[in-house]
Amino acid sequence: MRVVWDDVEAGLGSPGRIRILRVLLRKPGERFTRYALERLTGLKPVDVRRNLSVLVSLGWVRENPYDPRTYEVNMDNDVVKIIAEFFRRLPGA
Template structure:
């Protein structure tokens, strides 16, 4: 169990957010996140929507049916979340 799970519990949204933080310089697909996290494609799709709506995650279409996702580094909330994630890992690990 990692430090974020110790504090907030293990949820699908936290798992997806943690995956995006750990791969913050890499755009990814729903199926890539699902594969890396062990979550179903539908679960990833469901929990990434609020992250996109809040501006923490950027969604970019790639063709007609493919969408890529990446942390929105221009969003102040995103940078605070990344900073918190880094600091809490230093303290608890």
């Protein structure tokens, strides 16, 4: 159980990761380039790369090896499903 909490702390422990997740969760199944995520989140390129690295390592986001690489939320992950539901229930979401 502690491992799940460690993952949640790592995954949600940064405003940048939360911004990226919000964008990806608005359109599950859609793939985004890093550039698109930079535009949609307002994050700097280095911050998008760093935050995506964490989210991919947790298995919350899938990295697709196209050129350019694309990213999509992993809705097969149980923690991601719970986070998606939580985000949907927030006022103004």
